[in-house]
Amino acid sequence: MPELPETLEDRLARTMRAAAGLVPDENQVEDLVPGLARRRSRRARQRVHTLLAAAAVLLALAATSFAAVRLAARPTVADQPIQIEDAGPISNVWPLAVVPTPERSSDGLTYEPWAALDASHILLAAAPAGKDAFPVRFDVYDTSSKTIAPLTDLPRTTGLERQTLMYAEGDEAHVIWEVLAIGTGPSKVSELWTIPRSGGSATLLHSFRANDKDQAHFFYHLNGDTVEWMGGDPVRSPMDSLYRLPVTGGTPERVPSPAGSLNFGIPLTPWPWVQIAPGYFVADTSPSDGPAPSVTAGVSDSGGETPGERPEQVDAPTSLVNVLTGQTIPVRPAKDVASLYCDLHWCGGITKSGRPLIQHPDGSGYQVLPDTGYRSWVILDRFVALAHHPKDGSALRPYQLLDLRTGRMVSFEAESIEPISYTHLSKWRGEAPDHRWWVLNYKATE
Amino acid sequence: MTEDQRGPANLTEFVRVRGTELRRYGFVLTGDLDEGNDLVQEALIRLSDAWPRVRSKDDPEGFVRVTMVRLHISRWRRRRRERLVAVVPDTAISDADIERLNGDPGLWRMLATLPPRQRAVLVLRYYEDLADEDIAGRIGVSRNTVRSLAARGLAKLRTQTFDAVHDLGSV
Structure with missing residues (x-):
């Protein structure tokens, strides 16, 4: 009987086992356990560093001056629903963008x-x-x-x-x-x-x-x-x-x-504003780390990182703070919000039923976008990026970018894009x- | 049931017994030795916080593995700047290393192109040998989502494999 060709799945299993075999079989308990103690003891401050360092890549800092920021109290379209227009491929609107x-x-x-x-x-x-x-x-x-x-x-x-x-x-x-x-x-x-x-x-x-x-x-x-x-x-x-x-x-x-x-400030657009997001990166509820944030963020796509965390937690910042003036804007996720990512005037996120949404940080301007199966986040306080995320096994569709200034929705093919x-x-x-x-x-x- | 029968008596013992396997799991999950070790250490910190509760459930390793995969998947939120506090990589796995242990270096490299959730699902399926229902529980999504992620990941690998072979003129 001829030998069956090896399937991709078999090759995958074989390759993963081979890779695992490259990890030295040495006892690193002396490295790991004291390392844990050290890391735990300084975790509060180190976490800050880690989180902030990780968050630094989020810097989507518009060239808007600080003076201009202070003048920009609220978007002029504040509570008017965005009239969304399908503008086709991104090259139709911005030929050099992609x-x-x-x-x-x-x-x-x-x-x-x-x-x-x-x-x-x-x-x-x-x-x-x-x-x-x-x-x-x-x-x-x-x-x-x-x-x-x-x-x-x-x-x-x-x-x-x-x-x-x-x-x-x-x-x-x-x-x-x-x-x-x-x-x-x-x-x-x-x-x-x-x-x-x-x-x-x-x-x-x-x-x-x-x-x-x-x-x-x-x-x-x-x-x-x-x-x-x-x-x-x-x-x-x-x-x-x-x-x-x-x-x-x-x-x-x-x-x-x-x-x-x-400590939990993540820079947003415009600088020097930050969003305070204690739970964005570490959903730890250890009592030694102080009171839990009022809005706790689950970290994974649909659940916390640690077993036992409630997957229904709202993933959102608690407030927006101007580093220079101290001005603070509480973030109020609308009732149906499951996750939210905010810039100064706009937040993008998803509802508990998986629909993309936009809202202002104060909870006004809430609007559920027409498409389904997308995740969304705000970019540069101007765009909402929509990443197709089918829950029903349907085919992937291109990324979309909604321009909140104009309501134009453009599409483009990408493997993935950074949230900001x-x-x-x-x-x-x-x-x-x-x-x-x-x-x-x-x-x-x- | 005695402590010994239930499993390791303390965290140190647990790490001593299972540390290597966890580091291997971290490496397969991330594709990077340093990132994998960091993942293990972060998961162990959380385990140490919850040690009494977890030990009573007799499954500290399950706790750590679930935490590791969820941490890994959530990494996209952490973005590249996380590397600031990570050790600069000083180890690299060569194709010859993979081949030496009967692996497919091309396929290993292709794995690195998958988004974290697709890679995680494939690791849980083909390295951990878990059923889709168990994978769904580990990463906190529905079974259909697991199937979808696996299908998309495999499809991408197939496409790349075909292209690689085609480019070599073997097909």
Whole structure:
């Protein structure tokens, strides 16, 4: 009897077992258990760091100035239902918004898009082949002319090793980026670099060492001629201040927040607002961690992370806070809301019955969108992204983007998109065979 | 029933006995040794909080595995900046390593392209060998959703596999 060909499922099982076999069979209890004790003892503050660090990628920071933010009390369309118009493919409305980016440079380096610099320029990191290889250069891709220009080599500081590019952001005038590396000790070092868009040499703006006092830092944001971040004493009062540093260099200026510690603040649009979301990342109800938040967030798609958590918990921020003024806006999820993600004026989420919704943070403007089977979230306080999420086994459909300014709904094909992008860019790998990078440039939607 | 018959007497013993298997599970789930270890450690922190309650249920490992998969799935909310507090990866698995243990390195790489929920469902099905109903309970979705996620994940892997073979001129 001929041997049956091996099925994909069999190969999968075989491959997973092989991979598991690569994990060393060594007793790491001495590493794990004391590590647990240390982590537990400092968990409260470390969690803050972890959460805020994780959240930093959410930075979808519009160039809106703080003064302008204060004037923007409420959207003019406050409680009028959005009249949704199907505008077809995104290219009908914003031809440059969704584009593929080059895969390789002329000298054989692999490209990865990192940030939208303006409506037609994408920052590309060029790295040698290999997993987690550190890029050696930034190039800029012009999506109009489809040409590439070098911007700068990425320097490596002497004495540091295992560099990892963590973050990059840019505008018409500057590009900034963060490199995480290991220094002597060993200790982690975070370096903040900058270069003018016009070119020149990369400049090290500031560096942080992991255990330095007053060095907790998160949410770098290029805000015109300054780089800003949230920070504070990592032990006593993390995230209680905003720091400013001229993009041309200098000493960081600390501006204490009237709101005090913003341990669970996740930056939103516009800066310097944050949404306070104690349960977004850790749904822990340990008494030692203080009172549970009034609105607890389940973390997984339909249930908590830890067995026994109630899956029906509302996944939403509790309030929005302006870091500089301390102004606080409570978030009031509408009655039917299961999850919510907010910017200053708009929130996107899903209802308990799985329908996408929008509302204002104060609960007004509640509107359930017509489609079903989608998840939704707000981007840049302007768009609601709709990701198809069929519960009934039906075929996947393209992503949709609802422009809350105009009511136009556009569609585009994507593998996945980040819930929000501080880089003004979402990226994903395209279809086989080349799996090239595609980007959605939000700056091309102005 | 005595403590010994029920299972490990304390957290240290539990980690000593099951630590390696949990780290293997974390690696298959995430595709990254460091991320997998971090997942194990975070799940163990939660286990240590709930240790008396969990131990009385005789299933600390089930608790940890459920927590791990849910943490992994929820990772999309944590975004890339989580790496700031993670150790910079210093280990990499090569194709030769996978091949040496009779695995398919191409398929392993393709797994990395799946969204977390699809990957998690496939890991629970083909590594943990769980039924769809059990998977549904572990990740907190319906059985139909498990089937849908598995079907989509497998379809994507099939497509990529075909394309890879086709590109090599073998088909």
